[in-house]
Amino acid sequence: MRISPGTPADADRIAALHTASWRSAYAGLMPAEYLHGPLAEEHRAKWRSRTAVAATDAGHCLLLAEEDEAGEEDDEAELCGFVNLHTAPDGRVHVDNLHVRPGRVGTGLGRLLLHRGFAWAASACPGRDVFLEVLRGNDRAIVFYERQGGLRTAERPLRLASGLVLDEIEYTWPAAVVGRLTAADVWDAPQA
Numbered sequence: 001m002r003i004s005p006g007t008p009a010d011a012d013r014i015a016a017l018h019t020a021s022w023r024s025a026y027a028g029l030m031p032a033e034y035l036h037g038p039l040a041e042e043h044r045a046k047w048r049s050r051t052a053v054a055a056t057d058a059g060h061c062l063l064l065a066e067e068d069e070a071g072e073e074d075d076e077a078e079l080c081g082f083v084n085l086h087t088a089p090d091g092r093v094h095v096d097n098l099h100v101r102p103g104r105v106g107t108g109l110g111r112l113l114l115h116r117g118f119a120w121a122a123s124a125c126p127g128r129d130v131f132l133e134v135l136r137g138n139d140r141a142i143v144f145y146e147r148q149g150g151l152r153t154a155e156r157p158l159r160l161a162s163g164l165v166l167d168e169i170e171y172t173w174p175a176a177v178v179g180r181l182t183a184a185d186v187w188d189a190p191q192a
Contacts, residue, residue, distance in 0.1 A: 001109070003116055006062035006082060008051040013079045014064070015043040021099040029137045034162055042161065050084065059087040061120040065100075065109055080104050083113040085121060087128075092172075093121040095132035105140070114148060118178045127175050133158065136167040145171045149181065 006014060019040045026035060054060040062084045066077035081100035088094040095117055100110045121130050131153065134141045146152075150171030158168040173181070 001080070001112075002066050002068070002077065003063055003112070004066065006051055006054060006064045006084075008048070008055055010064060010079070011047040011051045012044060014051065014062075014082055015040070015047040017079050017082065017101055018043045018047065018097065018099055020102055024102040024105075025138055025141065026135065029135055029166065030164060034164065038162060054084070054086075057086075058124065061085045061117060061124065063113060063116055063120070065113055081109045081113050083117040085117045085130075087125055088131075091128060093125050093128050093130045095130060098132070110144060111148065115181055118173070118181045122175075122179045126179075129172050129175050130178050131170055131172040133168040133170050136169055142169065149173060149177055 022030070022039060022043075023035045050060075051062065054062040063082060064079060065081040067080050068077045079101070081104060082097065083095065084097040085093055085095050095114070098110060098114055098117070100107075100113070118130060121128065132145070132150075134145060135158070136155070150173055152169055153172040154170035156168060156170070158166050160166070
């Protein structure tokens with residue numbers, strides 16, 4: 001497993017994985033006509049913009065987890081997951097996206113990416129809390145974030161560009177905890 005920074009050339013691969021992840025995790029939470037309709041194009045536009053920003057802004061971190069197929073060249077690597085973080089207007093670090101290919105959920109890859117994101121936050125934004133949001137009803141993710149030490153700090157409605165309004169839960173990791181979670185044992189690639 002190779003963890004490396006994402007670039008604008010990765011935008012469409014990231015968008016495709018993001019869409020596949022939503023279709024798997026949010027089935028039953030979001031309307032099927034949205035998940036299988038405009039979502040893919042929304043994600044392509046979003047990631048084309050975000051990767052351009054992440055490539056030039058030190059306040060952004062986009063990390064990709066890729067696995068080369070045996071005997072394949074680097075450009076044929078499978079995108080298995082990604083994490084995207086940035087500094088939020090309130091000064092905290094926002095884990096804006098953490099997604100793992102649906103077939104890789106439960107392998108430890110999400111934990112690896114989250115902790116790599118924590119390591120970036122501790123280095124680039126020392127002393128700042130890290131937070132993220134998860135949709136109410138996404139029970140697998142809620143359990144995952146709580147196992148990773150996330151503290152439930154807020155609940156609010158999420159208004160998507162499509163007009164959907166869903167409930168989300170905010171989880172926070174205080175800065176002191178983030179520093180401890182970047183210990184060397186999380187830097188090893190997960191076992192499949």
